[in-house]
Amino acid sequence: MPQLDRTPAPVDSRPHVVIVGAGFGGLACAGALGGTNIRVTVIDRHNYHLFVPLLYQVATAALSPADIAEPIRRILSRHPNIDVLMGEVTGIDRAQKRVVLADGSFVPYDRLVLATGSSYSYFGHDDWAAIAPGLKTIENARRIRARLLMSFEQAEMCDDPERQKALMTSIIVGGGPTGVEMAGSIAELARHALAKDFRRIDPRAAKVLLVEAGPRILASFPDDLANYARRKLEELGVVVLTGQAVEAITPEGATVAGRFIPAGTIVWGAGVQASPAGKWLGAETDRAGRIPVNADMSVPGVPDVYALGDTATLAGDDGKPLPGLAQVAKQQGEHLGAALEASLLRDQPMEPFHFHNRGNTAIVGRSAAVFDFGKRHLKGWFAWVLWAIIHVYLLVGFQKRVLVTMQWLWRYATYQRGARLITQDSPTSATVQPAASPVGRTAQPFNEPRRRQG
Amino acid sequence: MPQLDRTPAPVDSRPHVVIVGAGFGGLACAGALGGTNIRVTVIDRHNYHLFVPLLYQVATAALSPADIAEPIRRILSRHPNIDVLMGEVTGIDRAQKRVVLADGSFVPYDRLVLATGSSYSYFGHDDWAAIAPGLKTIENARRIRARLLMSFEQAEMCDDPERQKALMTSIIVGGGPTGVEMAGSIAELARHALAKDFRRIDPRAAKVLLVEAGPRILASFPDDLANYARRKLEELGVVVLTGQAVEAITPEGATVAGRFIPAGTIVWGAGVQASPAGKWLGAETDRAGRIPVNADMSVPGVPDVYALGDTATLAGDDGKPLPGLAQVAKQQGEHLGAALEASLLRDQPMEPFHFHNRGNTAIVGRSAAVFDFGKRHLKGWFAWVLWAIIHVYLLVGFQKRVLVTMQWLWRYATYQRGARLITQDSPTSATVQPAASPVGRTAQPFNEPRRRQG
Secondary structure, three states: OOOOOOOOOOOOOOOEEEEEOOOHHHHHHHHHHOOOOOEEEEEEOOOEEEOHHHHHHHHOOOOOHHHHEEEHHHHHOOOOOEEEEEOOEEEEEOOOOEEEEOOOOEEEOOEEEEOOOEEEEOOOOOOHHHHOOOOOOHHHHHHHHHHHHHHHHHHHHOOOHHHHHHHOEEEEEOOOHHHHHHHHHHHHHHHHHOOOOOOOOOHHHOEEEEEEOOOOOOOOOOHHHHHHHHHHHHHOOEEEEEOOOEEEEEOOEEEEOOEEEEOOEEEEOOEEEEOOHHHHHOOOOOOOOOEEOOOOOEOOOOOOEEEOHHHEEOEOOOOOEOOOOHHHHHHHHHHHHHHHHHHHHHOOOOOOOOOOOOOEEEEEEOOEEEEEOOOOEEEEHHHHHHHHHHHHHHOOOHHHHHHHHHHHHHHHHHOOOOOOOOOOOOOOOOOOOOOOOOOOOOOOEOOOOOOOOO | OOOOOOOOOOOOOOOEEEEEOOOHHHHHHHHHHOOOOOEEEEEEOOOEEEOHHHHHHHHOOOOOHHHHEEEHHHHHOOOOOEEEEEOOEEEEEOOOOEEEEOOOOEEEOOEEEEOOOEEEEOOOOOOHHHHOOOOOOHHHHHHHHHHHHHHHHHHHHOOOHHHHHHHOEEEEEOOOHHHHHHHHHHHHHHHHHOOOOOOOOOHHHOEEEEEEOOOOOOOOOOHHHHHHHHHHHHHOOEEEEEOOOEEEEEOOEEEEOOEEEEOOEEEEOOEEEEOOHHHHHOOOOOOOOOEEOOOOOEOOOOOOEEEOHHHEEOEOOOOOEOOOOHHHHHHHHHHHHHHHHHHHHHOOOOOOOOOOOOOEEEEEEOOEEEEEOOOOEEEEHHHHHHHHHHHHHHOOOHHHHHHHHHHHHHHHHHOOOOOOOOOOOOOOOOOOOOOOOOOOOOOOEOOOOOOOOO
């Protein structure tokens, strides 16, 4: 067996770039620094990079977590100059130029890149988070999947028609791309994949509500595409409520514009807030916690620290803030990696970043997606195929591309979904319980078969 | 939208068979009763049927849970006479002939089939279960996977060579087929899939110990096959300890034959105990909790109740108890289903069950498996291909077959594993912490790169 070399290495004279976060931005930055004479350390809480744009498919039982996640070590293993460290960053020591980890250890840096992303904001109602999970992590997606499937199981066992209706109701809060994708996918799950598997309920009668406080869904898209998406959602049976705010969320349902709607599943996709990177630095942030950065992504007043993606806010060439999209973070990461190399190894100035819009997309459901390429708008079947090709292409790892393609083709042909698992966090966990109170049938017999009339 | 018919159905005159447990036995029994004029209710704690023989591949990051699990409703949806009920059985009311569920509701039966399987027995040391999970559920497999991968992550961050060695040590308790499969698969994971992804540790130096209290591993197999398996395991670098009992398990490691071995991951595969079905009935059970049944699988002294698979014990034609194998449960289920139909609809006597041995198999690792067909023994590459074909064939659902085949071909070609995810039960859960105490490097800098010398 090979022996480990335990003698300390000679003092490393290479400059050291530390990247916190291995999302789209952090990975792109690390990749751009791969193979250079710069020492790079990538720190992430998880051991995997998550392809968040497809997370809604995990939440709706179409894909498995491993289909859209790839170990960070694996992705970066071909670059010997890059170290990967799984750990939780809790602070930054600006004076000593080092990153502090949760276990008390620290990582010194010459230059620091903060690419820590964002989480959902509950607008001060943090207690809603446990009832209405957002869609940012695998754990969340699995929890939503379990709650969704469990609601149908409980409806099947329930004798109270009101309660049954409530359990079969899903409320999606927020009409952005994630909300639209979730609503369409849940509607299709109920109408097709689950349709024939129950005896006492008809899953096709499930209700999906998409609630948006603003005047229309897909606010970041042009009118014609947003209208198309709304029409397609309504064809799928989704009830789209615009101009109506969610005022309260309880385990039994949500209050929307003064009206209480009982629901089995509530999914949150409304507000976004940046990770606490701004707080670690004591830097100025905007209301959503993002750090306003200079054009080269450096943090004003904090030497040698950079922020990108959802952690930062930066105006585009049109003067408007760049949107919180994967492609923005990715381009920023690539740009910053190249700029850091030029600065550290060739002493060149850091170039300002310019965003090149590759088009904005959202998927509504089977055969329906929208693309906004600025001047050109695309919708319908062709947009949907393009969406699928692009997303498969962007997935890291050849095997995942093939597996996901196969599962999509299978799903397209059969309407079935391959990951309909209700798995529990722990045997006693409450997280897979439906949002609402238990089915009121204590000591009631489950003996009278009731057949539905389709 | 279709409306539910809420008027009570006319009293159902069909006989009602209730099956508890949708493992191999319960599903086979339900399948045999599908399409008959008997009303069938299948009750299971989970919404999916789990293909347990491949669970070790989930625990070692080769497959995803959804690859080896299929919704029970989906499997049985083509039979309108079968109801599926997701629920936890807590008891049986023999007098009133009904099954009691955890929520207080009950399900009356005319005939009851108990196919509730088994769990691992810790020989009175139930506190070991949290440290050394067995391999019976998806939650267990995911926990083992997280602990295994986390141990390598922590070893990479650790500066103490002793501690590093401990974290990179896995102990598998029990040299049956599951233990052999786990040991081989962990050794291959470390030597191939992880080999190039770390900078400060060499995963190939990982230690895998397979501990068996009996005189040899694979006790249920003939000598030549067991010896072959041992040799193949040792070629993979597994240390096989036979005739050595595990005396204690702590979060830091295990005491084996008087010697304490520090370890990061401990997996339990030793004793088996039946589910509490015997207790529900107040029936006589053997030491392992199994119900000794009559030749027609009826429970002595409890009218209209049957038990099969790991829930029961029954002598084969050779007078020895039938082994706890999937094929036994499956054949018993098929037989019992047919016998119940004959008895209930045609008033025929219940025929006794005879087991037809289809061969016993275990897989050691890449290109190495063993088959015992009674008179013929098979080992090596051909046995391994046969093992793969049979297991893919037995997987429920065409899509899963294709997906698993592809992942296996991919793995065979690249040595990579597609499901290397450390996912947490809950953000604060202790289950993904390595078995041992935290790395002792508080306030230590992680700044000196140490390159290993291969």
